[in-house]
Amino acid sequence: MFTGIVMDIGTVVRIEPRDGAALYEISTALPVADMAIGASVACAGVCLTVIDKGPRSFMVQVSNATLDKTTLRDWVPGAPVNIEPSLKVGDEIGGHIVTGHVDGWATLDKIYPDGASYRLVFTAPDELAAMIATKGSVCLDGVSLTVNVVDGARFSVNIIPHTWAVTTLGQTKVGQAVHIEVDPLARYIARRMEYALEAPARKEA
Secondary structure, eight states, X not given: OBOSOOOEEEEEEEEEEETTEEEEEEEOSSOGGGOOTXXXXXXXXXXXXXXXXXXXXXXXXXXXXXXXXXXGGGOOTTOEEEEEEOOOTTOOOXXXXXXSOOOEEEEEEEEEEETTEEEEEEEOOHHHHTTOOTTOEEEETTEEEEEEEEETTEEEXXXXXXXXXXXXXXXXXXXXXXXXXXXXXXHHHHHHHHHHHHHHHHHHO
């Protein structure tokens, strides 16, 4: 479990094909000595397992299934990565509950100033659009954000200067895809509605 509060912008050091998948080494300013082998770390919102570590970096193995469903397949050495260690019992939940199970991609359509902040407008996949609500929570590349406006499959979020500076959102370009994870509660509500609509078919069967 995570909260969508990014603790560091790490950097991809190397990528190595391994056993039908890929090994990623990521450097970080976080205390790597405190990361246990087998611990979960959110990398750009994707929950990955630490399999090895060095003095200032850690290694994760990424399966082909994850490569197929995330932007990790496009990462190159030098790429910046939002990092958040897993939540511990008793930790403050500063954002919202995030699982690290990415639902898909959202595409950045616009960036424009909004006072001292920035307004970012994204387009979500059609299958996720109904699970994004005004004033609800959404996780983009591992960052917990509040949705400001929803218009069909498009939605906007407001990024304050602090978040702009300490996450990769400040480096995101128009047209770029970011990981999106909808609020877990929205998933269950959507599934409940889907199940209710399936009820007549189940009765006929």
